[in-house]
Amino acid sequence: MHLDCPNCAASYDVPDALLPGRRRVRCARCGHQWAYAAPGPLAVPFSVPETEAPAAPPRPAPLAPRPLVPPRPSRALRLAWAGSALLLAVGLIAALALHRPIARVWPPSLRLYAALGLAR
Ligand SMILES: [Zn+2]
Structure with missing residues (x-):
């Protein structure tokens, strides 16, 4: 498995047997730790919880056509x-x-x- 540190971009080739499922890995160069999920049946897929799309805000009512007669002066x-x-x-x-x-x-x-x- 190929891993790249998201902090310093160091790359590692790690045997798949060492990374089953989800693991927390630490970069040997900078010490940054991050969660790693192995692809495959043990991995938890990234998913977006299904929520109903927010309703669109109501549109303003179209403006009424202006009358052709000019308004009466005050x-x-x-x-x-x-x-x-x-x-x-x-x-x-x-x-x-x-x-x-x-x-x-x-x-x-x-x-x-x-x-x-x-x-x-
Ligand atoms: Zn690093």
Whole structure:
């Protein structure tokens, strides 16, 4: 029988009669000891205990298809848009209604008011 030390890789040729079944052997070079099992009817075969394979972890559910309609904007966003539109409308109305005082203070605005038909 041929043996190799798993620690130092020293190799030995041992007569089969000296290694019946399972034995504990010791390396003459490094002193490492390990269990040796002779092949054959006396040897205990290496076997993996039969256990049931662990169940695969559950897969996450597939994502639902997204709706084609975009989500409705939040209430705060709608209020911000409404406030911005109201502010713009008030500014335009004030600029039109107060075109005379504005033109007195800022004469270049007369050209814009004239283009809009508001020149006096
Ligand atoms: Zn050894």
